[in-house]
Amino acid sequence: MAQTPAGPPRKPAPDTARRSEKSRRAIYDAALALVGEVGYARTTIEGIAARAGVGKQTIYRWWGSKGDVLLEAFLDLGDQAADRTAQPGRDPHALPDTGDLAADLKLVLRATVDELLDPRFEVPSRALAAEGLVNEQIGKEFVAKLLEPSLQLYVDRLRSAQRAGAVRPDVEPRIALELFVSPLAQRWLQRTAPISYAYVDTLVDYALYGIAPR
Amino acid sequence: MAQTPAGPPRKPAPDTARRSEKSRRAIYDAALALVGEVGYARTTIEGIAARAGVGKQTIYRWWGSKGDVLLEAFLDLGDQAADRTAQPGRDPHALPDTGDLAADLKLVLRATVDELLDPRFEVPSRALAAEGLVNEQIGKEFVAKLLEPSLQLYVDRLRSAQRAGAVRPDVEPRIALELFVSPLAQRWLQRTAPISYAYVDTLVDYALYGIAPR
Amino acid sequence: MAQTPAGPPRKPAPDTARRSEKSRRAIYDAALALVGEVGYARTTIEGIAARAGVGKQTIYRWWGSKGDVLLEAFLDLGDQAADRTAQPGRDPHALPDTGDLAADLKLVLRATVDELLDPRFEVPSRALAAEGLVNEQIGKEFVAKLLEPSLQLYVDRLRSAQRAGAVRPDVEPRIALELFVSPLAQRWLQRTAPISYAYVDTLVDYALYGIAPR
Amino acid sequence: MAQTPAGPPRKPAPDTARRSEKSRRAIYDAALALVGEVGYARTTIEGIAARAGVGKQTIYRWWGSKGDVLLEAFLDLGDQAADRTAQPGRDPHALPDTGDLAADLKLVLRATVDELLDPRFEVPSRALAAEGLVNEQIGKEFVAKLLEPSLQLYVDRLRSAQRAGAVRPDVEPRIALELFVSPLAQRWLQRTAPISYAYVDTLVDYALYGIAPR
DNA sequence: GATTAATCGAGACGGTACGTCACGTCTTCTC
DNA sequence: GAGAAGACGTGACGTACCGTCTCGATTAATC
Numbered sequence: 001m002a003q004t005p006a007g008p009p010r011k012p013a014p015d016t017a018r019r020s021e022k023s024r025r026a027i028y029d030a031a032l033a034l035v036g037e038v039g040y041a042r043t044t045i046e047g048i049a050a051r052a053g054v055g056k057q058t059i060y061r062w063w064g065s066k067g068d069v070l071l072e073a074f075l076d077l078g079d080q081a082a083d084r085t086a087q088p089g090r091d092p093h094a095l096p097d098t099g100d101l102a103a104d105l106k107l108v109l110r111a112t113v114d115e116l117l118d119p120r121f122e123v124p125s126r127a128l129a130a131e132g133l134v135n136e137q138i139g140k141e142f143v144a145k146l147l148e149p150s151l152q153l154y155v156d157r158l159r160s161a162q163r164a165g166a167v168r169p170d171v172e173p174r175i176a177l178e179l180f181v182s183p184l185a186q187r188w189l190q191r192t193a194p195i196s197y198a199y200v201d202t203l204v205d206y207a208l209y210g211i212a213p214r
Numbered sequence: 215m216a217q218t219p220a221g222p223p224r225k226p227a228p229d230t231a232r233r234s235e236k237s238r239r240a241i242y243d244a245a246l247a248l249v250g251e252v253g254y255a256r257t258t259i260e261g262i263a264a265r266a267g268v269g270k271q272t273i274y275r276w277w278g279s280k281g282d283v284l285l286e287a288f289l290d291l292g293d294q295a296a297d298r299t300a301q302p303g304r305d306p307h308a309l310p311d312t313g314d315l316a317a318d319l320k321l322v323l324r325a326t327v328d329e330l331l332d333p334r335f336e337v338p339s340r341a342l343a344a345e346g347l348v349n350e351q352i353g354k355e356f357v358a359k360l361l362e363p364s365l366q367l368y369v370d371r372l373r374s375a376q377r378a379g380a381v382r383p384d385v386e387p388r389i390a391l392e393l394f395v396s397p398l399a400q401r402w403l404q405r406t407a408p409i410s411y412a413y414v415d416t417l418v419d420y421a422l423y424g425i426a427p428r
Numbered sequence: 429m430a431q432t433p434a435g436p437p438r439k440p441a442p443d444t445a446r447r448s449e450k451s452r453r454a455i456y457d458a459a460l461a462l463v464g465e466v467g468y469a470r471t472t473i474e475g476i477a478a479r480a481g482v483g484k485q486t487i488y489r490w491w492g493s494k495g496d497v498l499l500e501a502f503l504d505l506g507d508q509a510a511d512r513t514a515q516p517g518r519d520p521h522a523l524p525d526t527g528d529l530a531a532d533l534k535l536v537l538r539a540t541v542d543e544l545l546d547p548r549f550e551v552p553s554r555a556l557a558a559e560g561l562v563n564e565q566i567g568k569e570f571v572a573k574l575l576e577p578s579l580q581l582y583v584d585r586l587r588s589a590q591r592a593g594a595v596r597p598d599v600e601p602r603i604a605l606e607l608f609v610s611p612l613a614q615r616w617l618q619r620t621a622p623i624s625y626a627y628v629d630t631l632v633d634y635a636l637y638g639i640a641p642r
Numbered sequence: 643m644a645q646t647p648a649g650p651p652r653k654p655a656p657d658t659a660r661r662s663e664k665s666r667r668a669i670y671d672a673a674l675a676l677v678g679e680v681g682y683a684r685t686t687i688e689g690i691a692a693r694a695g696v697g698k699q700t701i702y703r704w705w706g707s708k709g710d711v712l713l714e715a716f717l718d719l720g721d722q723a724a725d726r727t728a729q730p731g732r733d734p735h736a737l738p739d740t741g742d743l744a745a746d747l748k749l750v751l752r753a754t755v756d757e758l759l760d761p762r763f764e765v766p767s768r769a770l771a772a773e774g775l776v777n778e779q780i781g782k783e784f785v786a787k788l789l790e791p792s793l794q795l796y797v798d799r800l801r802s803a804q805r806a807g808a809v810r811p812d813v814e815p816r817i818a819l820e821l822f823v824s825p826l827a828q829r830w831l832q833r834t835a836p837i838s839y840a841y842v843d844t845l846v847d848y849a850l851y852g853i854a855p856r
Numbered sequence: 857g858a859t860t861a862a863t864c865g866a867g868a869c870g871g872t873a874c875g876t877c878a879c880g881t882c883t884t885c886t887c
Numbered sequence: 888g889a890g891a892a893g894a895c896g897t898g899a900c901g902t903a904c905c906g907t908c909t910c911g912a913t914t915a916a917t918c
Contacts, residue, residue, distance in 0.1 A: 018889055040348060044878060055891040060880065101426075126347055133344035133403055134254055143406050151406075158425075171425045174407070175397070175416055179425070182400040183392035189347055192357050192365075193388075202389055210424030211372075211385045211393070212315075232868055232910070258899060269870040274901065446884070446894055468776055472873060483896045488875065529854075554775055561772035561831055562682055571834050579834075586853075599853045602835070603844055606825035607853070611817070614824040617775055620785050620793075621816070630817055638852030639800075639813045639821070640743075660863060660915060688904060697865040702906065 019062070026052035027059060028073035032124060035070060040127030043070075067131045067138040074124050075145055093149070095157040101166045102204050104157065109180060109200035116188045116195065129189055151177060179207035228275050240266035241273060242287035246338055249284060254341030259283075281345040281352040288338050289359055307363070309371040315380045316418050318371065323394065323414035330402045330409065343403055365391060393421035442489050454480035455487060456501035460552055463498060468555030473497075495559045495566040502552050503573055521577070523585040529594045530632055532585065537608065537628035544616045544623065557617055579605060607635035656703050668694035669701060670715040674766060677712060682769030687711075709773045709780040716766050717787055735791070737799040743808045744846055746799065751822065751842035758830045758837065771831055793819060821849035 030051035034043040045066055049056045063069045082093070096104045115121055128146075132139030151174070158173035167176070180203040187195050244265035248257040259280055263270045277283045296307070310318045329335055342360075346353030365388070372387035381390070394417040401407050458479035462471040473494055477484045491497045510521070524532045543549055556574075560567030579602070586601035595604070608631040615623050672693035676685040687708055691698045705711045724735075738746045757763055770788075774781030793816075800815035809818070822845040829837050 020890070023890075045880085046878060049891090053891080055889095055893085056880080057882085057892090058890060061889085129404070130344045130347035133340055133347070136405070139405055143404060147404065147406060165427065167425050168427050171420065172416065175413070176420060176425045178397035178400065178417075179393050179420055182396035183389070185400055186392065186396040190343070190357060190361065191350070191353055192361060199389070202386065203392075206385065206390055206393055206424075207420070208424050208426045210420075210422050211381050211390045212422045213379065213382050214428060229867070232866095234869070237869075259901085260899060263870090267870080269868095269872095270901080271871090271903090272869065275868075443893070446892095448895070451895080473875085474873060477896095481896080483894095483898090484875080485877090485897090486895065489894075557832070558772045558775035561768055561775070564833070567833055571832060575832065575834060593855065595853050596855050599848065600844065603825070603841070604848060604853045606828065606845075607821050607848055610824035610828040611820035613828055614820065618771070618785060618789065619778070619781055620789060627817070630814065631820075634813065634818060634821055634849070634852075636852050636854045638848075638850050639809050639818045640850045641807065641810050642856060657862065660861095662864065662914090665864075686904060687906085691865090695865075697863095697867080698906080699866090699908085700864060703863080 020058075023052065023054050023058055024062070027054060027069065028076050030054075031069050031073045032077065035124045035127055036120070039123065040066075040070070040131065045069075065135075065138075067128070067135055070124065070131075071128060071138060071141060071145075074128055077124075078146070093153055095153045097157060097160055099164065101157070101161045101164075102208055105180065105204045106197075106201050109184065109204065110197050112184065113195050113197060113200060116184075126189065151181065154181065176207070180204050233276070234272070237266065237268050237272055238276070241268060241283065242290050244268075245283050245287045246291065249338045249341055250334065253337065254280075254284070254345070257284075279349075279352075281342070281349055284338060284345075285342055285352060285355060285359075288342055291338075292360070307367055309367050311371060311374055313378065315371070315375045316422055319394065319418045320411075320415050323398065323418065324411050326398065327409050327411060327414055330398075340403065365395065368395065390421070394418050447490070448486070451480065451482050451486050452490070454482055455497060456504050458482075459497050459501045460505065463552045463555055464548065467551065468494075468498070468559070471498075493563075493566075495556070495563055498552060498559075499556055499566060499569055499573075502556055505552075506574070521581055523581050525585060525588055527592065529585070529589045529592075530636055533608065533632045534625075534629050537612065537632065538625050540612065541623050541625060541628060544612075554617065579609065582609065604635070608632050661704070662700075665694065665696050665700055666704070668696060669711065670718050672696075673711050673715045674719065677766050677769055678762070681765065682708075682712070682773065685712075707777075707780075709770070709777055712766065712773075713770060713780060713783060713787075716770055719766075720788070735795055737795050739799060739802055741806065743799070743803045743806075744850055747822065747846045748839075748843050751826065751846065752839050754826065755837050755839060755842060758826075768831065793823065796823065818849070822846050 027048060030048045031043065034047055034051060043066065045056060045059055048054075048066075048069065049059055059069065063072070095108050098104055128138070128142055132142040154177035155173045158167055158171075158176055161167040162169055162171070162173070167173075180200065183203055184195060184200060187193050187199070193199075241262060244262045245257070248261055248265060252261075257280065259270060259273055262268075262280075262283065263273055273283060277286070309322050312318055342352070342356055346356040368391035369387040372381055372385075372390055375381040376383055376385070376387070381387075394414065397417055398409060398414060401409050401413070455476060458476045459471070462475055462479060466475075471494065473484060473487055476482075476494075476497065477487055487497060491500070523536050526532055556566070556570055560570040582605035583601045586595055586599075586604055589595040590597055590599070590601070595601075608628065611631055612623060612628060615621050615627070669690060672690045673685065676689055676693060685708065687698060687701055690696075690708075690711065691701055701711065705714070737750050740746055770780070770784055774784040796819035797815045800809055800813075800818055803809040804811055804813070804815070809815075822842065825845055826837060826842060829835050829841070
């Protein structure tokens with residue numbers, strides 16, 4: 001029979017069955033609202049608890065840190081949005097595949113630009129990204145649950161393009177996608193320069209055809 | 215005649231001429247040491263002051279926040295390193311220009327990989343980058359004083375390559391450089407994947423020649 | 429119906445029922461000990477908290493100032509002493525009434541001299557008295573809770589003497605008592621001159637019979 | 643020849659001859675003004691220096707503490723007042739001696755009541771008295787320079803009364819005076835009860851003729 | 857009148873304590 | 888037994904003053 005590995009002495013896990021769904025929702029809402037209003041650094045566990053009308057212990061019972069709460073709250077936000085836009089019989093996330101790789105990429109990246117500039121997403125995701133830089137555990141989860149799944153969609157699209165002969169077969173899709181995704185990410189995260197439709201279009205063009213003369 | 219805008223009631227700026235150089239050095243050293251030892255989040259102003267043998271007020275007199283201190287400490291660290299490696303009659307920072315663009319870029323990026331993996335640089339620069347994401351003022355200064363100057367070197371090298379015909383003349387160097395710099399930066403910062411010599415070599419190849427068949 | 433006046437925006441009063449009795453005792457003990465050891469001025473809230481093994485906030489939650497803490501600690505000390513010396517069926521504080529007013533007063537005042545010279549009482553009560561001079565709120569409470577109750581005992585004894593014909597009926601006891609109490613208090617407080625049994629005996633004699641020839 | 647006793651290693655006394663009279667006056671004025679405005683406790687050396695337009699060191703050079711400054715400022719204030727009211731050929735301080743002891747005492751004590759209720763004197767003298775309770779050195783000087791000289795005048799007047807047969811010859815004047823002076827002082831200092839002309843009149847009557855039936 | 861040395865205004869410095877905020881734990885009472 | 892409430896010990900915050908020290912710039916006594 002499977003045995004939980006001993007590990008460090010751990011709290012007896014609280015009984016998930018008795019967990020208050022209402023409190024969890026209230027905590028998510030309060031956390032996101034506060035991060036939006038005062039920023040991540042000035043958001044406190046006490047503040048979330050007070051705003052959610054919840055005891056502090058209820059937060060500490062189920063989450064390990066402010067970052068955990070916000071990460072889950074953000075994931076939950078994404079899930080809700082996905083549920084709303086879901087269309088039956090179709091992967092809600094998959095990239096379009098019209099056969100024109102450049103056009104498809106530009107379309108998706110332009111949508112990404114819109115999303116990155118939407119203030120409702122900007123503050124919490126920037127905050128989470130920052131926390132992830134410094135807190136390895138949060139970072140791992142952030143990348144695994146939010147970033148990599150999105151990048152995997154590009155990998156899929158690029159593989160499809162390889163099958164269609166639009167990308168050289170020896171190209172590593174996981175690396176190739178970074179040519180246009182990472183610059184956009186860096187400009188947005190680090191505010192090194194503004195982002196725009198024209199910018200992502202240029203990125204796609206450069207990435208597909210290189211910058212050296214043909 | 216130019217008029218200083220009134221702004222909010224501000225403290226009279228302290229007299230820079232009477233500033234204690236010894237204290238400043240001790241604060242830089244203490245700040246960098248603490249960030250290296252316990253991380254940015256657990257580094258406190260009180261800790262820096264105690265370690266530096268300095269009153270807290272001396273820190274608050276000259277810097278506005280923990281991030282400010284660390285940013286200046288880090289800039290100072292870079293300046294010192296530059297002074298040490300400086301060679302007369304030669305810009306200490308300029309990229310090599312042997313005529314072979316791919317080789318030059320790979321050389322520099324491999325050196326960057328080494329630096330990014332050096333723990334003495336990793337913790338403080340990651341911490342600063344994180345702070346910059348969330349604190350716009352720190353972010354602006356971080357980009358302006360640390361990031362952009364480095365990127366400018368790539369711009370210069372790419373322009374030289376354009377003159378030599380190794381890069382298409384219609385390519386924007388400021389964007390093109392992101393094709394290989396941003397992916398490396400993101401992998402390192404967000405730990406999305408490991409970095410290596412082979413990886414940066416691949417990035418340069420993809421960026422120069424594109425991923426579409428020629 | 430009585431209405432609490434609005435007043436300035438006040439903290440919601442903490443819940444007295446959940447107050448830690450252990451902390452309160454520890455704070456009293458620490459405060460009195462520190463005042464005795466280093467004096468009132470060098471006694472700090474931080475010092476009291478540290479000595480009591482208590483958070484500063486626990487002090488600020490229940491008291492408004494160093495003076496408040498010490499006043500209550502001193503009152504508590506008095507209460508404890510009273511409880512210890514209490515005899516059933518007898519007011520523990522009442523002055524003796526043997527019929528000989530002069531003798532009774534001298535007896536009590538000699539005991540007061542002993543107490544005033546006892547270093548355990550001297551430092552904190554002198555400190556409180558000083559604080560009361562300058563801080564009206566502390567002063568009011570000091571007088572109301574410590575001084576007046578003691579003086580009232582003299583009033584009672586003098587009234588009894590008036591009934592017995594040992595004091596003129598038109599004499600105001602509340603003023604008359606000051607003839608021997610205030611001089612002693614001033615000598616002790618302001619160190620204008622030493623105090624002794626002989627001194628208080630003289631005061632009683634002068635006060636009872638006047639200084640003019642009979 | 644007199645030799646300065648070695649004592650603890652002392653600062654070389656600053657040269658009094660070169661002392662700036664203007665600064666001294668400004669410091670006195672600032673100290674008294676601040677004590678009047680914000681009270682003794684909230685009066686700071688830095689505040690006095692700033693208000694006086696003087697360097698902090700100038701205060702520390704000539705005085706040892708806030709209490710010292712205020713004591714001297716107050717003494718100086720008294721000296722100035724005395725100079726103004728001085729009449730040639732007459733001790734400006736001596737008590738009146740009309741032959742009627744009771745009347746003379748009442749007259750002087752009524753004037754004292756007026757002074758004690760004058761807010762210009764009340765705040766600083768109360769502050770000094772409080773400081774003197776707790777700081778023995780200040781207390782000693784306060785008593786020696788301010789209190790005792792005044793009390794001595796009563797001693798003189800009582801001795802004169804003894805010679806005139808208005809006071810019993812075996813009465814100690816230094817004690818007797820406390821019968822009416824100390825009660826007034828205590829009521830004022832400790833705010834135990836209001837003071838008035840009627841009150842001091844009563845004190846004098848009680849003190850002269852006692853409270854026992856004649 | 858020039859020289860020189862101490863005092864002066866100013867304020868940076870290493871410190872201590874302030875009073876506040878939030879942490880994460882614990883306890884009590886309610887549903 | 889989970890949850891709301893909140894007191895607790897802890898520790899950092901940013902501020903106010905402490906008393907010392909170091910700067911030129913007066914300024915008063917000496918040359």
